[in-house]
Amino acid sequence: MTDATPPERRTRAAQExxxxxxxxxxxxxxxxxLTYATGFSEEPGERHLLAFLPxxxxxxxxxxxxxxxxxxxxTWIDDVRTWSDDGDPAARIAxxxxxxxxxxxxxxxxxxxxxxxxxDLRTAAPDATFGLASEVFAPLRVRKDDAELxxxxxxxxxxxxxxxxxxxxxxxxxxxxxxxxxxxIEDRLAAHGGDGVSFGPTVGAGPNGAMPHHTYGDRExxxxxxxxxxxxxxxxxxxxxxxxxxxxxxxxxxxxxEVHDLVCRAQQAAVDAVAPGVTAGxxxxxxxxxxxxxxxxxxxVHRTGHGVGLAVHEEPYIVADSDCELEPGMVFSVExxxxxxxxxxxxxxxxxxxxxxxxxxxxxxxxGLGVN
Ligand code: ZN
Ligand code: ZN
Numbered sequence: 001m002t003d004a005t006p007p008e009r010r011t012r013a014a015q016e017x018x019x020x021x022x023x024x025x026x027x028x029x030x031x032x033x034l035t036y037a038t039g040f041s042e043e044p045g046e047r048h049l050l051a052f053l054p055x056x057x058x059x060x061x062x063x064x065x066x067x068x069x070x071x072x073x074x075t076w077i078d079d080v081r082t083w084s085d086d087g088d089p090a091a092r093i094a095x096x097x098x099x100x101x102x103x104x105x106x107x108x109x110x111x112x113x114x115x116x117x118x119x120d121l122r123t124a125a126p127d128a129t130f131g132l133a134s135e136v137f138a139p140l141r142v143r144k145d146d147a148e149l150x151x152x153x154x155x156x157x158x159x160x161x162x163x164x165x166x167x168x169x170x171x172x173x174x175x176x177x178x179x180x181x182x183x184x185i186e187d188r189l190a191a192h193g194g195d196g197v198s199f200g201p202t203v204g205a206g207p208n209g210a211m212p213h214h215t216y217g218d219r220e221x222x223x224x225x226x227x228x229x230x231x232x233x234x235x236x237x238x239x240x241x242x243x244x245x246x247x248x249x250x251x252x253x254x255x256x257x258e259v260h261d262l263v264c265r266a267q268q269a270a271v272d273a274v275a276p277g278v279t280a281g282x283x284x285x286x287x288x289x290x291x292x293x294x295x296x297x298x299x300x301v302h303r304t305g306h307g308v309g310l311a312v313h314e315e316p317y318i319v320a321d322s323d324c325e326l327e328p329g330m331v332f333s334v335e336x337x338x339x340x341x342x343x344x345x346x347x348x349x350x351x352x353x354x355x356x357x358x359x360x361x362x363x364x365x366x367x368g369l370g371v372n
Contacts, residue, residue, distance in 0.1 A: 192234025
């Protein structure tokens with residue numbers, strides 16, 4: 001007997017939860033849940049591509065014929081059934097619903113399944129009731145397994161390597177546009193083994209850094225102004241997401257130093273607070289308290305962090321008053337910021353994984369302004 005692959009182990013864990021909840025099956029559609037459970041990943045499309053996970057027994061893929069070998073290569077699931085473009089996929093769904101005896105049962109459908117596919121399921125199982133697949137998948141996905149942690153670590157290393165590249169360029173970046181630096185970041189992420197970007201990079205120079213969701217524009221980087229650099233890539237499907245605020249070419253003002261030190265201390269305080277059993281709200285407070293005490297509370301305009309997994313933003317959210325208790329294996333960002341309108345912004349972000357004792361940072365590059 002060979003060891004089960006991570007997707008098979010996850011599927012078996014999901015089936016255990018289906019049985020515990022009295023659900024009869026989960027039906028997945030191209031989504032993070034599908035990737036998680038099957039190993040196959042695809043964008044949602046117009047063709048019927050579904051995976052049926054019964055509470056008992058083996059899962060079944062129903063895929064367009066042109067996907068046959070692609071799906072078989074990617075997944076551990078043996079039972080892959082195909083339909084051809086001149087066939088009737090709704091009828092194949094009805095066949096599977098009958099075979100798995102789902103009519104009259106309770107069926108979880110993928111949260112992001114397009115309505116026309118759920119409609120086919122409803123037509124095939126008029127007496128079934130329906131719920132959302134996240135009921136079983138969210139509690140599993142929130143605690144990362146070893147394969148997921150390995151991918152997240154590698155993605156974090158690629159992002160860290162690009163931060164080092166940017167620091168090395170130093171004053172060479174003065175006069176470059178934010179757009180050019182964003183392009184450089186994308187190139188360097190790929191050079192360090194990353195697969196594309198996990199989200200559009202932020203290069204927020206000077207006043208643009210005061211807008212937390214600014215991406216990049218045509219502003220040229222000035223010597224001595226802080227630049228908010230927030231970016232990530234993917235490795236084996238898992239993203240990185242980190243932020244450094246750097247200064248190039250000249251010393252920054254005392255005010256920039258003061259705010260940067262404050263954000264650095266707030267970030268450290270929040271990381272220090274992370275441990276199993278601590279609530280997400282307590283971690284948010286650990287970041288927010290020093291910023292409020294320094295008089296910048298109103299300029300820290302977002303939550304302290306978000307979970308990171310197959311989705312760049314997922315549970316747990318590190319937000320004020322959340323009573324979500326942290327558990328080993330959870331991965332999330334810790335990213336306090338201070339945004340001074342028309343002046344500049346500072347944000348520092350690392351991903352952390354909750355361990356049995358506390359937490360471990362996945363991003364390890366220095367957090368200083370790094371003037372050179
Ligand atoms: Zn970020
Ligand atoms: Zn983030």
